[in-house]
Amino acid sequence: MKVEFAPLNIPLRRRLQTAAVLQWVFSFLALAQCCLAAFVLLALSDWWVVALLYAGWLWLDWDTPTSGGRRSRWVRSWTVWEYFRDYFPITLVKTVDLDPKKNYIFGFHPHGLVSSCKSSLSYLVSRPEGGNVAVIAVGGAPEALDARPGALTLQIRNRKGFIKLAFKHGAQLVPVFSFGENELFDQMENPSGSSLRMLQNRLQSIMGVALPLFHARGVFQYSFGLIPYRKSIHTVVGRPISVAQTPSPSSKDIESLHKVYLQSLTELFEQHKHTYGYSEDQHLTFI
Numbered sequence: 583m584k585v586e587f588a589p590l591n592i593p594l595r596r597r598l599q600t601a602a603v604l605q606w607v608f609s610f611l612a613l614a615q616c617c618l619a620a621f622v623l624l625a626l627s628d629w630w631v632v633a634l635l636y637a638g639w640l641w642l643d644w645d646t647p648t649s650g651g652r653r654s655r656w657v658r659s660w661t662v663w664e665y666f667r668d669y670f671p672i673t674l675v676k677t678v679d680l681d682p683k684k685n686y687i688f689g690f691h692p693h694g695l696v697s698s699c700k701s702s703l704s705y706l707v708s709r710p711e712g713g714n715v716a717v718i719a720v721g722g723a724p725e726a727l728d729a730r731p732g733a734l735t736l737q738i739r740n741r742k743g744f745i746k747l748a749f750k751h752g753a754q755l756v757p758v759f760s761f762g763e764n765e766l767f768d769q770m771e772n773p774s775g776s777s778l779r780m781l782q783n784r785l786q787s788i789m790g791v792a793l794p795l796f797h798a799r800g801v802f803q804y805s806f807g808l809i810p811y812r813k814s815i816h817t818v819v820g821r822p823i824s825v826a827q828t829p830s831p832s833s834k835d836i837e838s839l840h841k842v843y844l845q846s847l848t849e850l851f852e853q854h855k856h857t858y859g860y861s862e863d864q865h866l867t868f869i
Contacts, residue, residue, distance in 0.1 A: 586805050587802060587803045588804065600809065602663075602669060603809055604809060607809055610695070648702040670762075674819065684822075685716075685753045686822060687715075687718060687747060688716070688718065689755065689756065690720065691720060691738075691757070691758065692733065693720075695792070702716075703716040708751045720738055722741065727772060727783075727792050729764050729767070729796075730769045731765045731768065735866075736866060738844065745836050745843065746831065749835065751827065752828075754825055755825055755839070756822045757847040759847065760817040761858035761859075763815060763817075766810035767811070768797055769794050769795060769796045770795040816858050820846060821850075848866055
């Protein structure tokens with residue numbers, strides 16, 4: 583394989599953008615393991631008191647992730663996130679204004695590599711003051727196993743939990759499609775029925791998360807590595823679908839709203855696909 587190295591005269595800003603994405607890749611793939619190893623080492627050393635204090639804090643803080651989290655304006659203002667955004671770059675496209683007095687469930691497509699917690703989502707969209715948004719990657723772990731450049735297949739026909747959640751809390755449903763999301767990584771071929779896909783499905787059933795064998799570019803070369811390709815991402819937020827609060831929706835209600843959602847998602851894609859480089863004969867496939 584011929585390796586394509588990055589030129590030496592790349593501007594400093596672009597190198598900082600790459601560094602910002604590199605820290606995200608490290609956080610996603612290895613930070614948890616490193617923290618666990620550090621905790622074990624502290625627990626077995628003369629610094630065991632530090633590990634004990636951390637364990638106590640973990641116990642006291644256990645419900646925070648499912649209770650709205652703990653926002654930090656200081657962390658959110660870090661310059662690293664600006665470099666991270668500009669690496670791709672990422673653009674959020676708003677098609678309509680949303681009422682800040684209502685809560686919303688954004689159905690995000692296609693799937694990236696992030697899971698969601700039902701209790702956390704329920705906490706957000708049940709807030710009576712409104713103004714909260716819960717973003718659900720509807721396709722779940724199986725869809726991540728099909729995420730590769732050009733893929734437009736969405737695992738959604740049998741995914742109706744987010745519909746029930748919208749009914750339960752009266753949250754407005756909003757289809758969101760991220761054009762360019764699947765262009766960030768390549769993935770090893772794993773067609774349905776292949777040995778690799780069966781292994782991935784088995785591991786997913788045990789661990790609850792998808793394990794796609796993805797690859798892209800490196801830090802100083804463009805031929806291989808785990809850093810995403812520098813591709814533009816345009817995340818388009820569609821028009822909200824009004825949902826009346828129904829604590830116990832019937833199967834007919836769920837099926838009807840699900841069809842409306844699929845139609846809205848299709849229209850959103852078809853309306854914007856030409857703007858972001860998709861051809862006339864490219865369409866979403868629902869499975």
